[in-house]
Amino acid sequence: MKKNILLIILFYSICYSQQSKDSLTFSSKYYSDKYLINSFNKQLNTNFYSINFKHSINYNKFFIGFNEQFNSTIVSTNLKNIKDEHTLNSLSLYTLNDKTKIGFYFNNNIYNDDRNIGLNKASILNSIFLVDYSPLTKINIVPFLGFEQNNQLNEKDNGFVYGFETNTDDFNLGEFEINSVIKFKNEDISPKKNTLRLLNFDLTNYFDENFSNIISANYLQQRRDFYFVADKFTSEEFNIVNNIQSRIESNYNIQERIKLLQPYSPFSFDIIGRISFRNIDRSTKFISFKNISNLNYDTKINELRLEFSSLIEYRENDYNLSFRFSFTEKDEKHLPKKYDGISQIIFDDKKIIEEQKNNTSQLANLSLSGSFLLTDKNIFSFSIFHRKLKYDTPSNINFDDRDELLSIGSLNFTHKFNYFFKAFINLEGSINKMVYIFSERSANNNIKRTIRLSSGGIFSNQLFTSKNSAEVSANYTVFDYEELNPNYKSYSFRQFSFRDSTKITLTKIAGINLNGYLKISEQGNFNWNKFSEAPQRHLIEEFLHNSFFYNYSFIEFNFGVKYYSLKTFSFISQKDKKLLSKYSSIGPTIDISINLVEKLDLKIFSWYEFINDETNKKREMTNLDLRLSYKF
Numbered sequence: 001m002k003k004n005i006l007l008i009i010l011f012y013s014i015c016y017s018q019q020s021k022d023s024l025t026f027s028s029k030y031y032s033d034k035y036l037i038n039s040f041n042k043q044l045n046t047n048f049y050s051i052n053f054k055h056s057i058n059y060n061k062f063f064i065g066f067n068e069q070f071n072s073t074i075v076s077t078n079l080k081n082i083k084d085e086h087t088l089n090s091l092s093l094y095t096l097n098d099k100t101k102i103g104f105y106f107n108n109n110i111y112n113d114d115r116n117i118g119l120n121k122a123s124i125l126n127s128i129f130l131v132d133y134s135p136l137t138k139i140n141i142v143p144f145l146g147f148e149q150n151n152q153l154n155e156k157d158n159g160f161v162y163g164f165e166t167n168t169d170d171f172n173l174g175e176f177e178i179n180s181v182i183k184f185k186n187e188d189i190s191p192k193k194n195t196l197r198l199l200n201f202d203l204t205n206y207f208d209e210n211f212s213n214i215i216s217a218n219y220l221q222q223r224r225d226f227y228f229v230a231d232k233f234t235s236e237e238f239n240i241v242n243n244i245q246s247r248i249e250s251n252y253n254i255q256e257r258i259k260l261l262q263p264y265s266p267f268s269f270d271i272i273g274r275i276s277f278r279n280i281d282r283s284t285k286f287i288s289f290k291n292i293s294n295l296n297y298d299t300k301i302n303e304l305r306l307e308f309s310s311l312i313e314y315r316e317n318d319y320n321l322s323f324r325f326s327f328t329e330k331d332e333k334h335l336p337k338k339y340d341g342i343s344q345i346i347f348d349d350k351k352i353i354e355e356q357k358n359n360t361s362q363l364a365n366l367s368l369s370g371s372f373l374l375t376d377k378n379i380f381s382f383s384i385f386h387r388k389l390k391y392d393t394p395s396n397i398n399f400d401d402r403d404e405l406l407s408i409g410s411l412n413f414t415h416k417f418n419y420f421f422k423a424f425i426n427l428e429g430s431i432n433k434m435v436y437i438f439s440e441r442s443a444n445n446n447i448k449r450t451i452r453l454s455s456g457g458i459f460s461n462q463l464f465t466s467k468n469s470a471e472v473s474a475n476y477t478v479f480d481y482e483e484l485n486p487n488y489k490s491y492s493f494r495q496f497s498f499r500d501s502t503k504i505t506l507t508k509i510a511g512i513n514l515n516g517y518l519k520i521s522e523q524g525n526f527n528w529n530k531f532s533e534a535p536q537r538h539l540i541e542e543f544l545h546n547s548f549f550y551n552y553s554f555i556e557f558n559f560g561v562k563y564y565s566l567k568t569f570s571f572i573s574q575k576d577k578k579l580l581s582k583y584s585s586i587g588p589t590i591d592i593s594i595n596l597v598e599k600l601d602l603k604i605f606s607w608y609e610f611i612n613d614e615t616n617k618k619r620e621m622t623n624l625d626l627r628l629s630y631k632f
Contacts, residue, residue, distance in 0.1 A: 024167055024181060026091060026105055026130055026142050031056040031065025036630040043623050047074040061095040086110040093132065101132040105144070125149040126161060141166045150189045153227045153242050159189035163196070177204040191285075192225035192244060214257040221250040234288040244285040252277045270311040278303040289341055297350050298337040305330045318373040328363045356398045362390045377416040384409050399440040405433040423457035443488055445480040456499075468500040478528045492526040492533050495519060509551045513560070516544040524571075538569040538577055547589065558591035562607055585609040599631045 024030075037052045049072045056065035068088045075081045086109070093103035105128040113120040128146030135141070143164040150157045163185035171178045183198035199219040206212050227242040234243055253276035261268045280301040309326035334357040336350045364387070371381035389404040408430040416422040432448040456469025473495050479488040502514040519542075524535035547560025565584040569577040589607040596602055604626050611619040 024165055025183075026103070026132065026144065026165060028056070028063055028065060028091065028093065031067060031091065034631070037627065038629070039625070039627040041625045044621065045076045047076070048072070049074075063091075063093040063095075065091045081113075081115055083113045083115075084110070085112075099134045103130050103132060104128070105130060105146070121151070121153070123149075123151045128161060136171075138169045138171045139166075140169075148187055148189055150187075150192070153229070155227050155242055157189040157192055159187065161185070161187050175205055177206070178202070179204075192227075193223065194225060195221070195223040197221040210262045211260050212258075214259075216253075216255045216257075218253050218255075219251070221248065223248045230286065231288070231291075233290040234286050237288045237290065238286045240286060246281075246283045246285070248279075248281045248283075250277075250279045250281075266315050268313050268315075272309050274305075274307045276305045276307070278305070283337070287339060289339075297354075299354060300335045300337065301332065302335070303330065303332045319370065321370040322368070324365070324367045326365045329361070330363075331360045333358050352395075352397070356393070356395045358394050359400075360392045360394070362388075364388045379414045381412045382410065399436070399438040401437040402441075403435045403437070405431075407431050420461050421457060421459045423455070425455045426453070428452040443479070443481050443484070446488075446490075447478050447480075449476045449478075450474065463505045464503070466500070466502040468498070468502075470496075470498045472496050476526055476528065478526070490526045490528060491523060493521065493523045495521040511549055513545075513547045513549060513558070515546070516542075518542055535571045535574070537580075538571065540567045540569075541565070545589070547591070554595040556591075556593040558589075560589045560591075562587060562589050581614045583611075583613045585611045601627075601629050601631075603627045603629075 031054060034055050035052070036055075037050075039048075039050050041048045049070075051068070051070045053066065053068045056063065066088075067090070069086070071085045073081075073083045087107075089105070089107040091103060091105050093101045095101050105126070107124070107126040107128075109122075109124045111122045126146055126148050128144050130142055130144035133141045133143075141164065144162065146161045148159055148161045150159075163183070165184075166180075166182045168178050168180040179200075179202040181198065181200045183196055185196040187194035197219070198221075199217070201217045203215045204212060205214075223246060225244055225246050227244060230238075230240050230243040235241060253274055255272060255274035257270070257272045259270045261270075278301075282298045282300075284296070284298055306329045307327070310324070312323045314321045334354040336347065336354045338347050365385070366387075367383065367385040369381070369383040371379060374380055385406075385408040387404075387406040389402075391403075392401050393399075408428070410426065410428040412424060412426045414422060414424040429451045430449070434447075435445050436442050450473065452471060452473040454469055454471035456467070459466045475493040476490075477492070478490040482488045482490055497517060497519045499517040500514065503511060504514075505511040519539070521539040521541070522535055523537045523539075524533045526533050542563070542565040544563045545560060547558050549556070549558045551557075563584075563586045566582070567579065568581045570580050572578050587608040587610050590604070592602075592604045594602040594604075604624075606622070606624045609619075609621045609623070611621060
C-alpha cells in the first residue's frame with residue numbers, strides 16, 4: 001500500500017487514460033455497429049452531402065466487415081468550390097482453427113478539392129494480407145504484409161507495408177489485470193517513408209471489489225513524410241518540382257490512477273497523476289543555400305508536462321458535495337537545426353526567433369459544488385470555480401508573460417409548488433483578471449466582471465406544457481490604463497432576454513408547438529469609478545417558430561412558420577437612437593419523419609425564407625436537411 005501511495009507522488013496524469021484495445025486496426029470489433037445513414041443539407045450557399053455505411057457478416061468460418069464514409073461540400077459563390085473526402089476500408093477473416101485466422105485488409109482514402117491550394121489532391125490505397133494468431137486466451141498477435149499506392153501533388157509512389165499488432169485484453173495475472181497494445185508499422189514508399197511505433201500498457205490491481213489502482217505506460221512515435229511545392233532556387237538546384245518534409249512526433253507518458261468507489265458508502269475519490277514528454281522533429285530533404293534570407297529552417301520542439309487531478313465526493317440521500325482539483329505544469333522549447341555551411345551569425349538570428357516561442361506555464365483549477373434537498377419541494381445547489389494561470393516566456397524580446405485569475409460562482413434555488421408547476425431562480429457571477437507583466441503589453445491589462453440573474457418555471461399537465469424563463473445579465477470590461485492609451489476603452493454589455501416554449505395537445509395525434517425568444521442588448525463605453533455608461537449601440541433580436549404537428553401511423557408531420565428579426569441602433573444622445581441596420585426573414589417550415597419499414601427511417605426538414613435587409617432588396621432562399629438511415 002505504501003508503494004502505491006508513493007507512485008502517486010512520482011507520476012502525474014490527466015483524468016482520462018487511453019483505452020488501448022480500441023486502437024487496433026485489424027479488429028473485427030470495429031465493425032460491430034451496423035448502419036446506413038444518407039444525408040443532404042443545404043443552408044445559405046453551402047450544400048453538404050454525406051453517406052456513412054458500416055456492416056459486417058459472419059458465416060461459419062468467414063467474417064467480412066465494411067466501413068465507408070463519403071463527404072462532399074459544395075459552396076456556391078462567384079466561383080463554385082467542390083471538396084470531396086472518401087474513406088473505404090474492409091476486413092475479411094477466415095478461421096483456420098481455434099488459435100489462427102488469416103485475412104485481408106483493404107483501405108482507400110481519397111481527398112479532392114478543386115481550389116488552387118497547396119494540397120488539393122491526395123490518395124492512399126492499401127492492400128494487406130494478415131495472420132491473426134492467439135497463443136493464449138485474450139492475447140492476439142497479428143503480423144501483416146501488403147502493398148501501398150500513394151498519390152500526393154501528382155507524385156505517385158508505390159511500396160510495401162509491413163509490421164505487426166499485438167494486444168492483451170483483460171488478461172488476468174494473479175492479482176493483476178493487464179491490457180496492452182503494441183503496434184509496429186513501416187510504409188516504404190520510396191522516396192518517402194512513414195512509420196508507426198505504439199506501446200500502450202495498463203496494469204490494474206484490484207485491492208478489493210471497490211478499490212483499484214491502475215498504472216499506465218504509453219509510447220507513440222509517428223513519422224510522416226509529405227510533399228510540398230519547392231521554391232524556385234531549390235527546384236533549379238536539385239531539378240525537382242516538389243520537396244519532401246519529414247515530421248517525427250514522439251510521445252511518452254506514465255500515469256497512475258487510484259480509485260475508490262463504494263456502493264454502500266457516501267465517500268469516494270479518484271486520484272490521477274501523469275508525467276509526459278513530447279518531441280517534434282521536422283526535416284526537409286532538399287535544402288538550397290542560394291537564398292539564405294528566405295531559407296526555411298527545420299526545427300525541433302521539446303515539451304515536458306506534469307499533471308495531477310483529483311475528485312472527492314460525499315453523497316447522502318438529502319445532499320451531496322463534490323471537490324475537484326487539478327494542476328498542470330508545462331515547459332515547451334523550440335530549437336532550430338543548424339546546417340553545414342551556414343554561418344553562426346545567421347544561425348544565431350534564427351535561434352533568437354525560435355526562442356521567442358519558448359514558454360512555461362502553470363495552471364491550477366479548483367472547484368466545489370453541492371446540492372441540498374431542503375424539503376420534498378425545495379432544492380438548493382451551489383458551485384464555486386477558481387482558476388489561476390501563470391504564463392512565462394524566457395526570451396528577452398517576448399513580452400507575453402502574464403497572470404490570469406478567473407473566479408465563477410452560482411446559486412440556484414428550485415421550488416416545486418405542486419405536481420404541475422415548479423419554478424427556479426438562479427444567480428451567477430464571475431471575475432476575470434488579466435495582468436501582463438511587462439509594460440510593452442500592460443495596456444491590455446483588464447478586469448471582466450459579469451453577473452446574471454435568471455428565473456423561470458415549468459408548468460405541465462396532460463394537455464398543456466409551458467417552459468419559460470427571463471434573464472438579465474451585465475458584462476463590465478475595465479482596462480487598467482485606458483487613460484494612457486485611447487485605443488483601449490472600458491465597455492459594458494447588458495442584455496435582457498425572455499424565452500418561451502409551449503406545447504398544446506389538441507388530440508392524441510395532433511397539437512401546436514410555440515417557441516420564441518426576445519433579446520434586448522445594449523453596449524457602450526463605461527466608467528467603473530463612477531459606474532456610468534455612455535451607450536453606443538442597441539440591438540433588438542426576435543425569434544418565433546410556431547408549428548402544428550400531426551402523428552399518424554408511421555408518419556410524423558410538423559408544419560409551421562419561422563420568423564427572425566435583428567435591428568441595430570446607434571445612439572444620437574443618451575436617450576435618442578438611430579436605426580443603423582435591420583434584417584428579417586419569414587417563411588414556412590416543414591418537418592417530416594417517416595418510418596418506411598421497421599428499420600428504415602426518412603427525416604426531412606426544410607424551410608423557405610423571404611429575406612429583407614437595410615438595402616430593401618428582397619431575397620428568397622431554400623434550406624433543406626434530408627437524412628435517410630437504415631439500422632441493420
